[in-house]
Amino acid sequence: MDKTILTFFIGGLILFIFSISQLSKKLQDFFQEGTNQQIEKFTDKVLKSLFLGILATIILGSSSAVIIITIVLINARAISFKNSMGVILGANIGTTFTSQLIALNISEYAVYVMALGLVMMIFGGKRKLNSYGQILFYFGLLFFGLYVMEHSVLPLRESEFFTNQLAQIGDNPLRGVWVGGLTTLVIQSSSATVGIAILLGKQGLLSSAGGLAVMLGAELGTCSDTLLATINGSRAAFRAGVFHVSFNLLSITIGLLLFDQFTNLVTWVSQTQEIEKLIANGHLLFNCLGVLIILPFLGLLGKILIRLIPDKKPTT
Structure with missing residues (x-):
């Protein structure tokens, strides 16, 4: 691979991951207190907690952030394990919002959003205007990173070796x-992995089937943050982490067993041949179908996990 291609691709990836991290932090600082109160108030019913998980993930821009906050609340005994399951499922749906944005081809306008955010930061002082400016700046930087990556891989369309390797994924x-x-484990962002798949699809380097397969893998790789958050936590928090992994594993297994049918369904629902939209729609459809399949068995699965991972008996 040409060094220039690699340099710009890695540079764009760094900008993308950094902006996701900073945007998540800024949004958490901005919304966290209110979000935590809402999570505590609206998790008594499955559908309410599911909707809250979706909304919180769209607001915070990170399913991992929402699930980690939920685990913290479980450890604080503010939320029961049973009520946390709906939030976790909702977070899986909410994370597809980023994929839909990436597929909208708005990256070329990212610099204008960054410029507006920078002006607000400079003249906003310590007021709320500064906070809004930082959110806008990192939002624009996220898509500028994608723009850099997208244009860095253009020459790879002429590489027979690279196109053959990507064709094998499909x-x-x-x-x-x-x-x-593996990519998600390394870069610690499922959104970045799906974003890479979408931009490679846009450049004709990755088929829709290949992009959907990479998306399935990203769903598994994102579980690592959740499991790390349960270290030294309560048994209930650990159960929540195991539930997240179990749900993703089950969904991915079904997705692989019915991969051709799933690909056909995504194509039919999307009503388009644009690969970036197919991958983004596949991400949304996969997570929604997974939630619909698991919802009727949520109570049973919760009971099984409680039996397998019981609370510690109090010492006398």
Whole structure:
């Protein structure tokens, strides 16, 4: 691979991951107190907690952030394990919002959003205007990073070796899951992994089937943050982490077993041949279908996990 391509691609990826991290932090600082209060208030019913998980993830821009906050609240005994399951499922749906934004082709306007945010930061002082400016700036930087990555890989369309390697992902979904999972473990962002798949699809370097396979892997790789957050936590928090992993594993297994049918369904629902939209719609459809499948068995699964991972008996 040409060093220039690699340099710009890695640079764009760094900007993308950094902006996601900073945007999540700024939004958490901005909304966290209110969000925590809402989570405590609206998790008594499954559908309410599901909707809250979706909304909180869209606001905070990170499913990992929402699930980690939920685990913290479980450890603080503000939320029960049973009520946390709906929030976790909602977070999985909410994270697809980023994919839909990436597929809208708004990256070329990112510099204008960054410029507006920078002006607000400079003249906002310590007021709320400064906070709004920082959010806008990092939002624009996120898509500017994607723009840099997208244009850095253009020359790869002429590389027979690279196109052959990516073509094999479409022919072997399991390989795509492995690539997506490993990439997410390394860069610690499922949104970035799906974003990479979308931009490679836009450049004709990755098929829709290959992009969907990478997306499945990203869903598995994102579980690492959740499990890390449960270290030294309560048994209930650990159960929540195991539930997240179990849900993703089950969904991915079904997705792989019915991969051809799933790909056809995404194509039919999307009513378009634009690969970036197919991958983004596949991400949304996969998570929504997974939630619909698991919802009727949520109570049973909760009871099984409580039996397998019981609370510690109090010492006398």
